[in-house]
Amino acid sequence: MLTFVAMLVDDLPLLVDSHPPFEWDRLGEHLPYEWIEQAVQASGSASLRRRRLPAQQVVWLVIALALYRHQSISEVVDGLELALPAPDASFVSKSAITQARQRTGAAPLAWLFHESARNWVAQDQAQYLFKGFSLFAMDGTTLRTADSAANRRHFGASAAVHDRVGSYPQLRAVTLTAIPTHLVRDVEFGPYDVNEMISARELMPRVPENSITVFDKGFLSAQLLCSLVAGGENRHFIIPAKSNTRWEVLSGESGDQMVRMRVSPQARKACPELPESWQARAVLAVDAGGRQRVLLTSLSDRQRFKAGDIVSCYERRWQIETSYRELKQSMLGMELTLRSQTVEGVYQEFWGALIAYNLIRLEMAKAALEAGRTPEELSFIRAFHTIQYEMTWAAVTRSYGKLPALLARLRERLKQLPNEKRPGRSCARAVKSRPFRYTVRYLKRDLN
Known part of the structure; x- marks a missing residue:
């Protein structure tokens, strides 16, 4: 060592x-x-x-x-x-x-991943605690699979402009990653058409206790965040608010307030156990470029968690983006397509x-x-x-x-080696369509 x-x-x-x-x-x-x-x-x-x-x-x-x-x-x-x-x-x-x-x-392999990830993340956990809490980040990514008929039927593919279908089937994954070590603690993955929010809801019960999970703003959902806090002891979140997020100020000063947000009727219809409203702490964050964003968090104790602590935790979330690059580019060597031809x-x-x-x-x-x-x-x-x-x-x-x-x-x-060719095997070649970088605009011309 x-x-x-x-x-x-x-x-x-x-x-x-x-x-x-x-x-x-x-x-x-x-x-x-x-x-x-x-x-x-x-x-x-x-x-x-x-x-x-x-x-x-x-x-x-x-x-x-x-x-x-x-x-x-x-x-x-x-x-x-x-x-x-x-x-x-x-x-x-x-x-x-x-x-x-x-x-x-x-x-x-699935059993081994869950057993090893649970043990490995816990091994040096005490060395990387933040004010007594473990730090995690949840985010999603996609990965191409081999273009076989079975993979295309199961995983599906992205749809491009002009009704073009993606050249390769893709799987979609949502990971729960330890921020200090970048160890993947848990994951949900499957067909491309499965929304990230559905996979995130599957992961919520498995988030460890005494933890802070940092999300991207795409995961802003009362159902998701309320289930995280209520589903275990000392489980908290930090997530940026969207530009159209509305709330009522309950207390606090400008830049650090307790706010209350209403749950939409559509969300309550889909999940009747949701309350009519939920509360969070809203902290103003300003990055090096002067860009402002509001961070919503369940860490309401201002004495223990200063506004700067909330901002620094969120800024560390961006390090997790490199874990996808390491997995998909460094390990796979830019070969972004998995080897296997079958779904299993x-x-x-x-x-x-x-x-x-x-x-x-x-x-x-x-x-x-x-x-x-x-x-x-x-x-x-x-x-x-x-x-x-x-x-x-x-x-x-x-x-x-x-x-x-x-x-x-x-x-x-x-x-x-020459004798290992399997009889009757067909390897038909196909030209893959290249995706358009920009939307194509068709102009009507007067031919008269």
């Missing part, structure tokens, strides 16, 4: 000779094998017969696919030696890998990507604590590349003199 800290904090060259060989036990400290066993057993994916790629190995494979986005699945299996050894086979065929992923499904495969792959992202962020948090820094001061890309290197180094250095055997197996695999 000390070597990892030095590599992240100091801009030092990688010293291969002095670097200790990486062992799977290192990641096992964070992701113990018992969790993977429980995930497989709880989802009913355990293999009854001995296979080269049992469900436990497939779980590691799916996580590794997110760390090695530019390598094929076969290369990842071979490079990390994920398949169990067999005397009569030197490598695993592509079809066997595909069947192993299909047998395992997405359920073990997309869910499995996205769960694995979230676990892999949290593993990197957890290592960064541990390194930052040892170095006396904050996780925001460390480079995500440097940490990502370090873990990639160490996992590859682990596979190569498990025994001395292994490189010749790896090269021999690579040559053997190259001999067999």
Whole structure:
């Protein structure tokens, strides 16, 4: 771990000779094998017969696919030696890998994500509390999936101008992310047409107690925010008001007031348990460019939470936007389309990507604590590349003199590659329409 800290904090060259060989036990400290066993057993994916790629190995494979986005699945299996050894086979065929992923499904990865995220976020929570509260941010994003018929039917796609349909199906996700460490605490994702507010309502019961959640103004809803506060002990929110938000001032001075807002008849009809009105504290915030916005919050104690505290908490929310960039661009290497052609495969792959992202962020948090820094001061890309290197180094250095055997197996695999084409497989090419950047204006011309 000390070597990892030095590599992240100091801009030092990688010293291969002095670097200790990486062992799977290192990641096992964070992701113990018992969790993977429980995930497989709880989802009913355990293999009854001995296979080269049992469900436990497939779980590691799916996580590794997110760390090695530019390598094929076969290369990842071979490079990390994920398949169990067999005397009569030197490598695993592509079809066997595909069947192993299909047998395992997405359920073990989903179970493992929720179990690991809950434990990892709580590990160093005391180090990053804000006045005794954990800080979270909730926001949404989209991710493209492979353009298969199954994915398009299930996930749907965005609609552009002139009735053009998006070139790729997309999944929509809403995440609950820890602001200090950027660890994804919880997530809801599915078809593109599912509104973010629906996913946010699903996440509300799972927001931890003694926490402050910062929202984008698109989530401003009496039903959402009231359920957050009433659904647990000491759960609070900070959210900017919209330009058309109206309220009645109850007390306070200009820039820091207690206000009351009426609940619309439409909202009460959809949710009859909502009150006729709800209260919040309105704090005026001015950014560096002079732009003003009003922040609504349930933190009504002015003695404990000054107006400046509310503003600083909200400003930290923007750091969470970088977590989507790190996941979609740094990890996926600008390959914004997921690999999987099937719906179950997309869910499995996205769960694995979230676990892999949290593993990197957890290592960064541990390194930052040892170095006396904050996780925001460390480079995500440097940490990502370090873990990639160490996992590859682990596979190569498990025994001395292994490189010749790896090269021999690579040559053997190259001999067999032409025979792995599946009969009857069609790979029709299609030209994807490019989205218009601006709305096209059609002009009527007099042809006479």
